[in-house]
Amino acid sequence: MSLILGAIADDFTGATDLANNLVRSGMRTVQVLGAPDADTPVPDDVDAVVVALKSRTCPVDEALADSLAALDWLKGGNRHGEAARQIFFKYCSTFDSTDAGNIGPVADALLDRLGGAQTVMVPSFPTTGRTVYQGHLFVGDRLLNDSGMQDHPLNPMHDADLVRVLARQTPHQVGLLDDRVIRGGVAQAQEHLHRLGADGVRHVICDTLNDDDLEVLAGACVELELVTGGSGLGQALPGEYRRLGWLEPNADAARLEVAEGGPLVLSGSCSRATLAQVEHFLERHPGVALDPLELADGDAPIEAALAFVRQHREDTPDEPVLVYASAAPQRVQAAQQRLGVARAGELVERAMAILATTLVGEGIGRLLVAGGETSGAVVSALDLGQLRIGGQIDAGVPWTQARVEGRILSLALKSGNFGGVDIFTRGFDVLAEVAP
Structure with missing residues (x-):
């Protein structure tokens, strides 16, 4: 067994959403419910494990503790000692959170634990109408703050500028990988990320208008230890894993047994x-x-x-x-x-x-x-x-x-x-x- 992707999701439906895209892209996937401990088994017939937490709206200390516990388990602290090649921090494609977090604090904690210097923020899921342009999040043809999310009962969103939103959640620099650069392809996107990293930019909001953009971003970030975003990125990463020889084709990844009742x-x-x-x-x-x-x-x-x-x-x-x-x-x-x-x-x-x-x-x-x-x-x-x-x-x-x-x-x-x-x-x- 070789675990390729270990994901940490900040709510249960978001975890299922990501797992769905991984399965549709040919990865055998299991979702673990709640923060695992050392005795929680990693199934021996999966390519990806998604840990589902309830960390989106809980107190930040609780979100950090659960997220780091999940990370440690995914990086080898499980019964089999199996370590995922890449970690994915999954949050909602509407980026909903408070100005204090928990997206920024959790991303910082995961990067610190991994010893990483930079990660990407790719909330977009164009198939469901979530896109980012010039750092601004759209739901369909509406800016986030005019999409109904301004009335969210727990995390009302009043600002569509994700660079600005995230900057209120982290002490580190937040930058932008914009549409113009992404249209230049994988090499140009990677060069831009390296340039931002040299300038001390730790978190990079990524424009994404369509599935082609997701494929460019997947190619640019496939070898980062930590990626973050919505489930749209999850549909593009498996193709990169196959290109690198990490993942074999599998036509039966979605097969289930029949339920009664x-x-x-x-x-x-x-x-x-x-x-x-x-x-x-x-x-x-x-x-x-x-x-x-x-x-x-x-x-x-x-x-x-x-x-x-x-x-x-x-x-x-x-x-x-x-x-x-x-x-x-x-x-x-x-x-x-x-x-x-x-x-x-x-x-x-x-x-x-x-x-x-x-x-x-x-x-x-x-x-x-x-x-x-x-x-x-x-x-x-x-x-x-x-x-x-x-x-x-x-x-x-x-x-x-x-x-x-x-x-x-x-x-x-x-x-x-x-x-x-x-x-x-x-x-x-x-x-x-x-x-x-």
């Missing part, structure tokens, strides 16, 4: 994309809402949701059912004002965790979860140590396979902003295709 959707995301997906689903299938204000008064809403799902499973066992806490920004803000941001989020995450463990224990075998924090709460509650990554539903959203009490669970973790409007309905239709 009913379908369920749990949605805690309040992004614009997820709100539209919830609306589309409810026009076709049953669903029940959870309100944080009602959850603050006790568990009656959870019991009501359980009863709702059980009844529909009894009546139509193969029809998907939705339980959602997704709501418009005004309602989210009202709940946060009364309960506090952290408390409102904790109530929803706890409810979703109880629903997931209870209903999977009762036979749910196909589970689609929307929202990074919700996904983290669900997989933690289910105590899933690792996920085998399978085929894609939508860009950035694959089905995965886990084992719960000896049986297979098919699980999809969807970042709030990802997926077409019909993903909650179509996801179960395509499962048979990605898990032959």
Whole structure:
């Protein structure tokens, strides 16, 4: 076995998103859930391991501790002594974070531990409309701060200039590798990075407008000890690994076993994309809402949701059912004002965790979860140590396979902003295709 890529992701859906792109590019990939310890095994039939943390919004000291623990494990501190050739710090393609971090502090800590002098910042994922031009992040045709991310309940983003955003998170110099240089090809991009490094620039924001740009960047940074970015870079790096002779072609990287059991959707995301997906689903299938204000008064809403799902499973066992806490920004803000941001989020995450463990224990075998924090709460509650990554539903959203009490669970973790409007309905239709 030779582990090529070890990735550290700052949330669970982002980890799955990256793993999805690696599998689609021919890398056999496993996702490890939570910071591993020395006894956590590295499977002997994988090319890449993605460690999924909940470090995006937690206190910076916790984010640093978990990220460094993951790094040490990936660089040989595991049961097999297996060390990844390259480390990838994965964050969201919308770069969402506070002005204090955690992107900058974690990147600095990882570089310090590796003894590196420079890394690249490549958040772009053009397939999903995330691009960077002159250091400014766009979502579709809108600047980040006019894309809906300005209303994010945890990390509202009010500045699209990533050089400026990152400079507020690190004491080190931040530079730009712009579109003009990237159009000159790999050699010109590498020369520019070397020049910036000679000037003391540690973090380099990279323009990226399309997949060709990602391929140039992959060629320019493939031999850096640490790369950082969104999952778009993950689709380009495997080609470079093959060019260097590190990776053999593999046509079966996405194969999964078949899961049994009913379908369920749990949605805690309040992004614009997820709100539209919830609306589309409810026009076709049953669903029940959870309100944080009602959850603050006790568990009656959870019991009501359980009863709702059980009844529909009894009546139509193969029809998907939705339980959602997704709501418009005004309602989210009202709940946060009364309960506090952290408390409102904790109530929803706890409810979703109880629903997931209870209903999977009762036979749910196909589970689609929307929202990074919700996904983290669900997989933690289910105590899933690792996920085998399978085929894609939508860009950035694959089905995965886990084992719960000896049986297979098919699980999809969807970042709030990802997926077409019909993903909650179509996801179960395509499962048979990605898990032959």
